[in-house]
Amino acid sequence: EAGVTQSPTHLIKTRGQQATLRCSPISGHTSVYWYQQALGLGLQFLLWYDEGEERNRGNFPPRFSGRQFPNYSSELNVNALELEDSALYLCASSLGTGLKNTEAFFGQGTRLTVV
Amino acid sequence: GENVEQHPSTLSVQEGDSAVIKCTYSDSASNYFPWYKQELGKRPQLIIDIRSNVGEKKDQRIAVTLNKTAKHFSLHITETQPEDSAVYFCAASKGGSYIPTFGRGTSLIVHP
Numbered sequence: 001e002a003g004v005t006q007s008p009t010h011l012i013k014t015r016g017q018q019a020t021l022r023c024s025p026i027s028g029h030t031s032v033y034w035y036q037q038a039l040g041l042g043l044q045f046l047l048w049y050d051e052g053e054e055r056n057r058g059n060f061p062p063r064f065s066g067r068q069f070p071n072y073s074s075e076l077n078v079n080a081l082e083l084e085d086s087a088l089y090l091c092a093s094s095l096g097t098g099l100k101n102t103e104a105f106f107g108q109g110t111r112l113t114v115v
Numbered sequence: 116g117e118n119v120e121q122h123p124s125t126l127s128v129q130e131g132d133s134a135v136i137k138c139t140y141s142d143s144a145s146n147y148f149p150w151y152k153q154e155l156g157k158r159p160q161l162i163i164d165i166r167s168n169v170g171e172k173k174d175q176r177i178a179v180t181l182n183k184t185a186k187h188f189s190l191h192i193t194e195t196q197p198e199d200s201a202v203y204f205c206a207a208s209k210g211g212s213y214i215p216t217f218g219r220g221t222s223l224i225v226h227p
Contacts (some may be wrong), residue, residue, distance in 0.1 A: 002160075029199075033214065042219035043159070043204060056214055090158070103149065104215065106158040 004093050004107035012113045013081050021076040021110045025093030031075040033065060033094075033104060041042040046089075048080075049074055083112045086087070116180040117142040119207050120153060121218025129226050132196050136221045138205035139143045146179060146206040148188045162203075163190070197223045 013019050013035045014039035025032050034046040045058035057064075063079040072093075078085055088111050092104040118141040128134050140148075146167035151159035163181045165172045165188065172179050176195075181188040188207075192199055202222050208214035 035217075040219070043217035045216065047212060048214050103161050103164070106151075106160070108158050 004014050004091055004092050004105050005112035006089075006107035008106065008110060010111045010113070012115060015083060015114055016063070017079055017081050019078045019081060019085075019112055021077070021078075021089050021091075021112070023074045023091030023093075024054050025072050025074070026105055026115060027092075029095055029105075030072055030074065031094045032068055033092045035090045035092065036060075036087045036092055037109070038084075042089065047076065078112070083114050086112060086114045116200075117145060117207055117216040119166075119205060119216050119226070120219045121205050121221060122222060124219065125222045125224070127224045128195050129199060129227065132195055134192045134199070134225075136188070136190045136203055136205070137187060138218050139185075139226065140208075141186065142207070142208040143186065143211065144209045146208055147208045147215075148179070149206050149208075150177075150179060150190050151204045151206065151217075152201045159204060172218075173212060192223075195223075197225050197227050199223060200225045218223075 007022045031050040033048050035043040037043050048056045049065050052068050066076040068074045088109045090109045091107045094104045121138045139183045149164035150162050152162045163174050163177050163179050165181050176193050178191045187207040202220045205218045208215045
């Protein structure tokens with residue numbers, strides 16, 4: 001069974017440009033989470049999508065946005081890129097919401113570099 | 116929202132020693148506490164988790180303890196090996212939705 005896949009693996013953009021990152025969850029998983037992993041800051045929660053809806057977002061400006069498609073894959077868009085947006089962006093998927101928490105499986109991440 | 120503090124940020128041990136990583140959380144409603152291991156250049160992977168109705172859980176050389184009253188939980192690795200070297204993240208979340216809040220990570224270095 002394929003795990004969570006992310007593309008591209010590396011992305012270099014110029015300040016002010018837009019970046020689009022993609023994530024395909026494990027088959028059967030309906031929830032997708034996006035995290036930013038900047039050096040020394042751990043995993044910062046960005047966005048959570050479930051069943052096509054944005055369920056929650058972390059403490060990030062509105063230029064970070066995304067969506068989830070009917071096949072549960074997801075896109076993260078970052079507009080007006082700033083140098084400090086350079087980080088590893090990790091996507092994770094799980095079986096979805098409910099009273100019983102379920103394990104989140106991570107993708108390999110997209111390394112975004114803003115120059 | 117939930118706040119998870121993790122200590123230490125770096126831990127250096129000799130092969131065969133034990134390693135302990137501690138986390139505290141702020142939201143008393145949190146009831147699920149996973150631990151992830153991230154080797155250099157790789158994705159974080161779940162190594163063990165504990166739910167609030169359990170005080171301790173073991174899996175071979177790793178164990179996790181939870182003190183709900185004090186709102187802290189710890190990861191214990193015994194007989195450490197060089198392949199245990201990685202960044203370890205603790206997390207906390209509560210029922211009804213799964214948005215784990217992660218600690219900042221502990222870089223564990225096991226010297227042969």
